[in-house]
Amino acid sequence: xxxxxxxxxxxxxxxxxxxxxxxxxxxxxxxxxxxxxxxxxxxxxxxxxxxxxxxxxxxxxxxxxxxxxxxxxxxxxxxxxxxxxxxxxxxxxxxxxxxxxxxxxxxxxxxxxxxxxxxxxxxxxxxxxxxxxxxxxxxxxxxxxxxxxxxxxxxxxxxxxxxxxxxxxxxxxxxxxxxxxxxxxxxxxxxxxxxxxxxxxxxxxxxxxxxxxxxxxxxxxxxxxxxxxxxxxxxxxxxxxxxxxxxxxxxxxxxxxxxxxxxxxxxxxxxxxxxxxx
Ligand code: AMP
Numbered sequence: 071x072x073x074x075x076x077x078x079x080x081x082x083x084x085x086x087x088x089x090x091x092x093x094x095x096x097x098x099x100x101x102x103x104x105x106x107x108x109x110x111x112x113x114x115x116x117x118x119x120x121x122x123x124x125x126x127x128x129x130x131x132x133x134x135x136x137x138x139x140x141x142x143x144x145x146x147x148x149x150x151x152x153x154x155x156x157x158x159x160x161x162x163x164x165x166x167x168x169x170x171x172x173x174x175x176x177x178x179x180x181x182x183x184x185x186x187x188x189x190x191x192x193x194x195x196x197x198x199x200x201x202x203x204x205x206x207x208x209x210x211x212x213x214x215x216x217x218x219x220x221x222x223x224x225x226x227x228x229x230x231x232x233x234x235x236x237x238x239x240x241x242x243x244x245x246x247x248x249x250x251x252x253x254x255x256x257x258x259x260x261x262x263x264x265x266x267x268x269x270x271x272x273x274x275x276x277x278x279x280x281x282x283x284x285x286x287x288x289x290x291x292x293x294x295x296x297x298x299x300x301x302x303x304x305x306x307x308x309x310x311x312x313x314x315x316x317x318x319x320x321x322x323x324x325x326x327x328x329x330x331x332x333x334x335x336x337x338x339x340x341x342x343x344x345x346x347x348x
Contacts (some may be wrong), residue, residue, distance in 0.1 A: 113166070116157075116159060117293075119240070129284070138192060143329055147190060154233070155223075155311050171225075175208075181230050200213040242290070254323065
């Protein structure tokens with residue numbers, strides 16, 4: 071009987087210890103659990119190349135600083151810029167933070183001029199990086215998405231140079247301009263016309279995201295050999311067509327950003343910049 075009670079006490083002790091370690095795991099954060107799992111994320115299926123429309127991105131600019139592309143006055147971007155190259159899965163999900171490979175600006179020093187121009191940040195504050203860090207927008211994109219593009223893209227330099235090459239090869243702004251879709255604060259364009267212009271040029275269907283009626287992002291998709299393919303448009307069984315499943319209305323705009331005209335970047339107020347939420 072005494073030994074039975076001893077077994078019961080031991081079992082209760084084990085239960086208490088197991089509960090305590092579970093609570094501790096929760097307390098140190100799910101991130102560690104994710105970190106342990108990162109090695110197990112399966113290889114991606116295709117690339118999603120995300121572009122941003124500066125006129126829409128910059129409309130939300132509340133503060134300026136040298137790192138904010140919206141604040142370059144007459145040098146502010148007027149064409150689609152790069153958000154990132156994202157390895158995605160066919161089921162609509164994606165891997166993230168796949169390798170502990172910390173962003174190092176020195177590795178891409180020869181690309182910096184092009185990146186400043188075509189892959190600008192539209193914020194003043196820093197962006198979250200993997201493993202509880204914060205850093206440049208480029209660091210976020212490399213650590214969160216770039217590290218998952220293995221084995222097609224194997225290192226930081228290749229990630230940024232490959233993305234720039236795609237950007238130059240598939241010039242969405244030029245295709246839209248040639249089809250008559252010019253930046254304007256008064257015109258509205260049929261979404262179907264914009265989609266068709268891209269389909270005709272690249273033989274694949276893009277995905278568009280809007281903020282109200284303004285085009286915010288345009289995504290091109292590629293097989294792993296970088297041949298264009300259709301993007302995945304989430305369609306519900308009731309709404310099985312492009313337009314009702316898009317976040318854009320039937321008529322959309324490509325707004326022009328009107329900067330304040332002053333030297334925006336030097337009009338920055340440092341303490342606001344440090345604390346601006348992303
Ligand atoms: P992603 O994980 O690649 O979808 O990036 C999303 C994160 O990047 C969010 O924190 C956004 O606020 C931020 N972000 C998106 N576009 C930009 C941009 N052009 N400049 C700076 N941060 C951005």
